[in-house]
Amino acid sequence: MPNSTAQLKRSGFVVLVGRSNVGKSTLLNALVGSKIAITTPKPQTTRLPVQGILTRPDGQAVFVDTPGLMKKAKDTLTRRLLGTIKDSLKDVDVVLYVADPTRSIGDEEKSVLSMIRDIPKPKILVINKADLDKPPFAEHYRDLASDFVGVVDVSALTGRGVRELADLIFDLLPEGEAFYPLEQLTNMPNDIWFAELIREKLFLRLRQEVPYTTHVVVEEMETRKDGIFYVRATIYTTEERYKRMIIGKGGQGVKEIGQATRNELEAVMQQKVFLDLTVEVDAHWVERMG
Numbered sequence: 640m641p642n643s644t645a646q647l648k649r650s651g652f653v654v655l656v657g658r659s660n661v662g663k664s665t666l667l668n669a670l671v672g673s674k675i676a677i678t679t680p681k682p683q684t685t686r687l688p689v690q691g692i693l694t695r696p697d698g699q700a701v702f703v704d705t706p707g708l709m710k711k712a713k714d715t716l717t718r719r720l721l722g723t724i725k726d727s728l729k730d731v732d733v734v735l736y737v738a739d740p741t742r743s744i745g746d747e748e749k750s751v752l753s754m755i756r757d758i759p760k761p762k763i764l765v766i767n768k769a770d771l772d773k774p775p776f777a778e779h780y781r782d783l784a785s786d787f788v789g790v791v792d793v794s795a796l797t798g799r800g801v802r803e804l805a806d807l808i809f810d811l812l813p814e815g816e817a818f819y820p821l822e823q824l825t826n827m828p829n830d831i832w833f834a835e836l837i838r839e840k841l842f843l844r845l846r847q848e849v850p851y852t853t854h855v856v857v858e859e860m861e862t863r864k865d866g867i868f869y870v871r872a873t874i875y876t877t878e879e880r881y882k883r884m885i886i887g888k889g890g891q892g893v894k895e896i897g898q899a900t901r902n903e904l905e906a907v908m909q910q911k912v913f914l915d916l917t918v919e920v921d922a923h924w925v926e927r928m929g
Contacts, residue, residue: 649698651732
């Protein structure tokens with residue numbers, strides 16, 4: 640039987656970088672055509688280099704979403720996230736620098752630009768939020784065009800310009816075979832994706848009340864004899880007062896987080912899900928990150 644990847648001509652790794660909360664995760668989901676990365680209004684919710692996979696007749700692009708850079712934050716987690724960004728820039732084939740034209744170019748932008756300036760790979764300037772009417776700083780970003788092989792206006796929210804961006808990316812990828820099976824959308828393990836989904840629902844419910852240091856660990860998952868998919872997970876936070884906020888009065892908060900997560904999992908998995916969710920305080924989980 641012939642190899643189904645033989646027709647693929649180009650493949651490579653594409654990293655998305657930018658300051659915090661510019662829409663990188665939403666853009667990743669739009670490029671792949673499925674929800675891979677969590678998206679919330681809260682800055683710096685991406686922790687791990689999430690990988691999404693786009694396979695087309697002309698090739699395969701593996702997208703790596705990185706944490707947004709928060710220049711002013713000096714805590715242990717932020718330092719580790721900075722290391723994650725730098726690691727993600729190694730051995731990539733194309734760099735997408737994602738900019739938010741509603742925000743002026745500041746220290747965070749300059750830090751990201753300095754990180755990618757000497758990378759000897761094609762770099763694309765992606766100006767997000769093309770659905771907005773005359774964003775105030777769009778021309779400031781266009782002034783950076785000479786540092787990039789191309790500039791693409793997109794709306795990660797509506798999908799405008801995403802196809803044009805994908806076409807440019809595939810033009811820049813090196814020749815090669817696919818890294819992953821054609822039907823695969825991400826290489827993220829299920830337990831990590833489930834944990835990220837729970838974090839997303841937590842942030843969407845509590846907004847600014849709980850710090851981004853909140854962490855989720857999926858400790859058990861299995862399909863039981865009754866056909867229900869069982870997931871046991873723990874939400875870790877750094878202080879007792881945050882634990883009370885997450886649990887909510889009469890347990891209503893954690894119940895709503897669990898219900899929202901379960902509804903999305905059931906829609907994706909097409910089977911019943913039982914989510915066993917607890918909340919614990921661990922002030923030192925950041926130091927124990929790998």
